[in-house]
Amino acid sequence: MLGYSGTAAATFTSTDELIGATESFLEEAVVDYLQRSEIQGRHEIRVNRLDPRLRLALCDEPLTTTLESPAQPLGRVTTRVRCNGSAPWTVFVPAEVRLYRQVAVLTRPLKRLSVVKASDLSMVERDVGQLAQGYLTDPTQAIGKKLTRQLNSDQIITPAHLQVAEVVRRGDQVVISASGGTVNVRMPGEALTEGAPGQQINVRNLRSQRVIRARVVGPGQVEVAM
Template identity: 65%
Template sequence: MNAQPTLFRHAAKTTRSRFAIFACLALLSASALAEQMPTLSHPDQLIDETRKFLEQATTDYLRRSDIAGRHEIEVNRLDPRLRLASCDKPLTFKLESPAQPIGRVTVRVSCEGSSPWSLFVPGQVRLFRDVIIAARPLKRDSTLSAADVYLAERDVSLLTQGYLTSLDQVLGNKLTRPVQLDQALAPTLLQLAEVVRKGDQVVITARSGGINVRMPGEAMSDGAPGTQIRVKNLRSGRIVKARVAGPGQVEVAM
């Protein structure tokens, strides 16, 4: 009468033993599989490392170029489903475009380890500087005064035509095109204002080595500093070409 319970106990013990064996085999198989499969890199890790690279690259560029200003870095999010094998060597980073880390940028992130891969990570570096801004709408040919402009912070990565950072670069110069209120002034919008007008009495200076000869003249056209105009020598009556040196001053080569 006790044989049947004993048989059941034996069968249960055998089942538990087999289950334990199967569990151990499953754990061993999973462990072996884990050793064969590479660890995956999460996209957020790549974004963090790319941001660190851009921060260092931007700081170095501003220091080399002696550019004052503050900057902000944004790295675009990657597809969260992206899975890359972890790299058994330090990742390498290279700025693909543009040549300098300002504006929209693309960074090539590469693994050169046993499971190599490369990934292009887009981002943006904003550089804020104080630049010259129009204080009011201004017409073409306006000669700029201190009342016409002011300094204000702008993201210069958006100023594709260039920008100016000093009042000395604009005061007394003339606009080549109209500008709007709060528009940043680009170098292409300016030209030197004429300091000599047609009909002005000027002093002509002829230089040769250490010898300077001066004579009275009359400007035959308008001229800005550094430009060449036609001038009449009032002593000889001859028309010569002279370089405008400043208000009422022109120079000729002997």
């Protein structure tokens, strides 16, 4: 019959001691990681239950704990708890570190190609360890951009859901700027294709009627190199 007398218990390292060592190590590791990464958030550490039948010799030295996997102390992690004393042993303790951050979600359904406005967004707390597709912590990262697909209300917005919205549309009257050295020329034009900032589009020079390629720099503004 298995006994749990005080004498017997004193000859083994308790599972509570293993859990405590893991929690203390992870708490320090998570705080250090968040500070180094300049990440703002709330975290929770949950250590898995260990088999109460586990029998490890009482360690005559302080236990050492290291992170076995993954590289960062977030999500599902495994720690290595080791005794380096006269009767050495090693045990692996699984745990989960949850990181809660404020992320952007939609306040209403939006169709594909809709331009996101500030009123379409709300910031809510979510466990980002579960968001494998990514997330946004700043609403300005989404405002003014178009959706690449239809999204539902309360759905978390990811970078893959967004694309830069066009600021010049086909048929728009634009100002063509051309500069080189000390020379800066401006002339009227007509956009023949639409484009977002940084994109190259076709533009008709209304003075020469020539079609040129120009880079969109803003609403109604394009530029070409001389």
